[in-house]
Amino acid sequence: MAWHQLAQVAGTSAATARRRxxxxxxxxxxxxxxxxxxxxxxxxxxxxxxA
Structure with missing residues (x-):
């Protein structure tokens, strides 16, 4: 899943999703x-x- 997709599911920004x-x-x-x-x-x- 791309960072922006993960962020959308988590309700946050792509940068925050990546960092977390x-x-x-x-x-x-x-x-x-x-x-x-x-x-x-x-x-x-x-x-x-x-990876």
Missing amino acids: TERLLGSGEAALRCDVAGPLFERPVTVSLW
Whole structure:
């Protein structure tokens, strides 16, 4: 989601949304997670997130 979209949902500015998100991620209070529906695939699934 783009910063301006997140800001609109949160009712704030894009700069504030970015700053708050970076603070939460930097402090470890929030983390990014990706779930994969393994049973939908016939083979083992490896997921990598690069940011």
